[in-house]
Amino acid sequence: MSDWSGAWGGGDWRDEEEDEDEQQAGPGYSATKDCLILLIDVSLGMFVKDEETKGIPFELCIKCARSVLLNKVISSEKDLVGVVFFGTNKENNPSDFKHVYILQDLDMPDAPRIKELETMLEDEGFQTFEKDYGHSNDFSLSDVFWTCSTMLSTSGAKSSHRRILLFTNNDHPHQSNPALQRQAKTKAKDLAENGIEVELMHIGSGFNVTSFYQEIVFSDDGDGTSFPDPSEKFEELLTRVRSKELKKRALQRITFSLGPDLELGVGVYCMVRETKKPSFIRLDKRTNEELKTQTKKLCEDTGSILLPTDIKYYQVLGAGGEKVIFEEEEIKELKNFGKPGFTLMGFRPKSKMKMHHYIKPANFIYPDETTVSGSTKLFSVLLRRCISREVVAVCKYIPRNNSPPIFVALVPQEEELDDSNIQISPPGFHVIFLPFSEDIRSLDLPDEMPKASHEQIDKAKEIIKKLSFNFQSESFENPVIQKHYRVLEALALEHEEEEEITDLTVPDAAQINKRAGKAIDEFMKAVFPDGFDPEAKITKRKASTSTAAAGAAKKAKTDEPVDVESIAKNGTLGKLTNPVLKEYLKSVGKKAAGRKQDLIDAINEHLGL
Incomplete structure (x- = not known):
């Protein structure tokens, strides 16, 4: 018999859903992968130093490919990435097309694939490239696109986004062959119709997009006339972002009850969640294969394996240690407070919300037509009325089955657009979690508190004014996580030293002293007595004779x-x-x-x- 530790909680099987609070997807969600092919032109012109940038275009492409793989390993290791050369003298592809070489087939990024690209960046890699792959301008872009389409269709992965990044510095590869131009344009249209996006990464300031590639690359709105600045795109690819990429999906899709027989469907989204270091994976020390964990419960007396029907749970009642026995079904029934969803309790003025009642990061809800048809209109009306009257909706919220109810305040947010009419903030409600009466603590503070003088307050205001800045969480990386990833990267790629990190959380003492040094000194003189040393060691007071005797x-x-x-x-x-x-x-x-x-x-x- 197992000890049911904690009042109506504790144990393995009862709380297995609690850890997935911010991770589980809504109903009907199935995991998908992004598929990306890095298509690189390796004709002889890509190995000629660019006069403007003083760099070799092919070297820039391989650096981008390496950076993409390194970022994918951390951000979304399940995504598939492939590298294809075109314009080679040799071929390596399922259809035996000439001058198309698949360097890396679509697969999850790993250390050997990254090290293969790093080898090409070395001097020996450049010297042996012509021998290993060769150069040729007799390729057909139609064959190249066909090869990429075949790779994507035979990958066997259910992909949500399929892209081809085309790297080249030749703005018109088939200038003297109209037949190859027509074939390439036709195949490019086939790719667009099949949901495969081709993105041009053109190199060189003299690259004329309109001469050929305007009809090859299609934008989201079907108009291929708009092309971003290539320097910005390359800078984005070369930037190392060591952060986990989370899928943008709803945590739950549940109902919002406004009254008897009046419901709408909403999706609940997580806005902020603490990022932690990935958990370790146990491996067999002999085969290095991943181990599978199985948990079995044994009888303490006989050592026999217990089935779920053999296990009961108890709660200790009172100091006497009396055990109250419960069946598994009884515990589930005790924990059942109703079906998941929001239930409207009433409205309160927005001014009644207290900052000190903050419990955990808020969620966000948005209408969901798949749960209840017509939810968008009803949601929009409720949102507009709450905004106009400056009120919040107080609701009872049950996130999942067998979850205890909690009270939340739905704070309305109006849609915000920038000057280009692009949405900055979506319309919806922020779900603010409210405390119960037992969660609020009263503090016993002394009746008389020391008060600062007007001079001290003015000096403190001066420091705050000089050190104020526009803080944004996106500007600060977690140094612990970044150090963790760099160490793993160095071990996996067999680098002698890990890449150094810049800890942006460390205060810049020189800059602080430059901006507010004088104000800080004046504040210290106004607050602390003469001769005060903040770095002096505090001597511990000796216990009195009465205290020692009591001990x-x-x-x-x-x-x-x-x-x-x-x-x-x-x-x-x-x-x-x-x-x-x-x-x-x-x-x-x-x-x-x-x-x-x-x-x-x-x-x-x-x-x-």
């Missing part, structure tokens, strides 16, 4: 013998400490191990109680 008396009191048998007959063993219980069990030759309740059970069994 000695307390120690002597704990050394007095305890009549465990009398206490056990009175049913108050729970008041004794574990060391006292263990000492008694050892004195009578019994095993003294386990939790406190196990010790109490052992004593009661020994005394026949």
Whole structure:
């Protein structure tokens, strides 16, 4: 029989959903992967140094490919990435097309694939490229696109986004062959119709997009006339962003009840969640294969494996240690407070919201037509009325089955657009979690608190004014996580040293002193007495004679013998400490191990109680 630790909680099977609170997807969600092919032109012109940038275009492409793989390993390791060369003298593809070489097939990024690209960036890699792959201008872009389409269709992965990044510095590869131009344009249209996006990464300031590639690359709105600045795109690819990429999906899709027979569907989204280091994976030390974990419960007396039907749970009631037995179905019934969803309780003025009632990061809700048809219109009306009247909706919220109800305040947010009419903030409600009465603590503060003088307040205001800045969380990376990823990267790629990180959380003492040094000195003089040294070591005050005597008396009191048998007959063993219980069990030759309740059970069994 298992101890059901905690009131209506605790244990493995009961709280397995709690850890997935911010991770689970809504109903009907299935995991998908992004597929990306890096298509690189390796004709001879890509190995000629660019006069403007003083760099070799092919080297820039390989650096981008390496950066993409390194970022994918951390951000979304399940995505598939492939590298294809075109304009080679040799071929390596399923259709045996000439001058098309698949360097890396679509697969999840790993260390060997990254190291292969790093080898090409070395001097020897450039010298042996012509021998290993060769150069040729007799390729067909139609064959190149066909090869990429075949790779994407045969990858076997259910992909949500399929892209081809085309790197080249030749703005018109088929200038003298109209037939190849028509074939390439036709195949490009086929790719667009099949949901495969081709993105041009053109190199060189003299690249004329309109001469050929305007009809090859299609934008989202079907118009291929708009092309971003290539320098910005390359800078984005080369930037190392070591952060986990989370799928933008709803945590739950549930109903929002406004009254009897009046419901709408909403999706609940997580806006902020603490990022932690990835958990380790256990491997077999002989084969280096991932181990599969299985949990089995054994009987303490016989060692036999217990089935779920053999297990019951109990809750200890009172100091006497009485066990109240529950079946699994009874516990589930006790934890069932209704179906998941929001239930409107009423409205409160927005001004009544208190900052100190903040419990956890807020969620966000948006209408969901798949749950209840017509939800968008009803949601929009409710949102507009809450904004115009400056009120919040107070609701009872049950996130999932067997979850306890909690009270939340739905704070309305109006849609915000920038000058280009692009949405900055979506319309919807922020779900603010409210505390229960037991969660709010009252502080016993002294009646008289020391008060600062007007001069001290003015000096403090001056410091705040000089050190104020526009803080944005996006500007600060977690140094612990960044260090973790760099160490793993160095070990996997066999680098001698990991890449150094810049810890942006460390205050810039020089800059602070430059901006507010004088104000800080004046504040120190106004607040602290003359000769005060903030770095001086604080000497610990010696205990008074009365305090020392009280401590000695307390120690002597704990050394007095305890009549465990009398206490056990009175049913108050729970008041004794574990060391006292263990000492008694050892004195009578019994095993003294386990939790406190196990010790109490052992004593009661020994005394026949």
